[in-house]
Amino acid sequence: MKKLIIPILSGVVLSCTNAPAQDLKFTETIKKEFVVSPSSVLAVYNIDGFIKVEGYDGNKVLIEVEKTISGKSNEIVEEGKQEFKLEFEQKADSLIAYIIEPFDSRPNRNRDRWNKNEYRKIQYRYNLNYTIKVPKSMNLVVSTINNGDISVVDVSGFMKVNNINGKITVKNAHKANEIRTINGDVNINYTTVPPDNAQYYTLNGNLNIVYPTNFSADCEFKTFQGDFYTDFEDVEKLPARVTKTISETDKGTTHKLSKGSIIRIGSGGKNLKFETFNGNIYIKKS
Template structure:
C-alpha cells in the first residue's frame, strides 16, 4: 500500500525586502512492505539522498522513502521495490527515463541528467535482524544499524556507519568518513579519499592487516606484529595469529583499529 502526504512551509516576508524568498521545501512519503527469509538480501540503490537500515520485527521488510525538493518535480523520480524469485528484495530510486532496477544497480535510462531536478530521496528501511544488506547511494550518508547479517555499504559523497554483530561489514566512500563494526570471516576492504576510517573488531580477532594513509596517522588498540617495513602511514602486520586480510585506504584522514 502506498501513502502520500505533502506540506508547504510559508513565511511572512517584510515588504522592504527586494529579493524573492527561497522556495519552501516540500516532501512526500512513499511506503512498501514485504517479507524476507533468512539468508536473503535486501539491495537498495539510491542516487541523491541518505540511506538508513535498522532492525525491525520478525520477517518483515518495511520501506519508507521521503522525497524532498524545492524546485524539482518529484514525479520525475520513480521509486520501485519488489521481491525477486530468489527471495531477495530490490529497492531503487530512479531519476532518468527508462531506468530499470536490479540487484546489481540502476540500469539503462537516458544518459543526460536533469540538473534542475533537486529532488532527493531519503530511505529508512526496517529489515529482519538476520538480513543481509547491500546499501548504496551517491550523494548522501549510509547508515546500517545493528544487524546480524553481511553488510555492504557504499556512497560517494557522505559518511558511512555500518555494524553487524554476526557477519562481515564492507564499506566504501570518497568524500566522507567510515565507521564500521563487524566480524572478519573473509577478506574485507574499506576505502575513502577525504575522511577517516575507524574499524571496531572483537578482541579475539585474527587477521592480516594492510593500512595506508597519506595525510594522517594509523593507530591500533590491538597488539600487532609487523610483517614489513615499519612506517607510521603504511602498515603491513598481523593481528593475533593472522588470518583473512583487512585492507583500509585513505588519503586525507587517519585509520584506527578499535578493540571491542
C-alpha cells in the first residue's frame, strides 16, 4: 500500500465526558412501524445511545427502541418516566424520531433557550438504543452524541451521519455523502462510486474508506498528525487548492481561507473531501 504524507491544518480538540452509571434503572422496549415511500427520508436525532440501521426489501420502517431511565433514587427515576418523551413525526416525504422532553433533540431547536439560560438541571439520565430496518433505497439523516456507535448496512440512499463520541460504520454504501464524527473511526465500504462532493471527517480517529476498483476522483486531504495511504496504483498529486469560506456572526463577516492537498486517483472527476486531526486516512480498493 502506498503512503503519501500530507501537510495539514490544525483544529480544536473537543471532548465530552459522561457521568457515572446510576444504580436504579427503568427499561422498556418501544416498537413502531410506518409505511413510507422508498425515496423518503428517515431522520433520527438521538443524544445517548447507539443507532443501527439495516436496509431490506420492504416498504415499512421498523423501529425498535430500548429506552432506559436511570437515577439515584426511585423518585428521580419516576420523574424521568413521567417527563421523558420520545416523538415520532411522519410527513409525506419524511419520518423523524426525536426527543421532545425534557428538551428537543432536533438541531438548532434549543439555541434560544440555552442563550437565555432557561434550562433546569435534570437529575435523571436517559439512554435510547435504536435498531431500525428501512427500505434499501431510503435516505438517512441520523445522529447521536454519547455512549453509542452508528452502523448502517445495505442502504443505497443518500445519507448524513453524525456522531460525537463513537465510531461510524457504513457497509455496502451507494450514496453516503456526509459522514462525520469527533472521537472515533469512520469505516465505509462502497459498492459503487460515491456521489460528487462526498465528505468524510473525524477529529480523533482514522478514516477507512473502501471503493470499487473503477474508482476515479480528485480527493482533497487535510490532517494534522496523520498520513495518507492508498493501494490504488494510478495516483497523482495535484497542486493545492485554496478555498474561501464566508460566515456571518454578530461581530460581522468572517472570511477564512483553507488549503488542502489533492490527490487524483484514476482520471479524477468527482471531488471528495477527507479530513482528520489525529489519525490516518486509508483509501483502499475492494
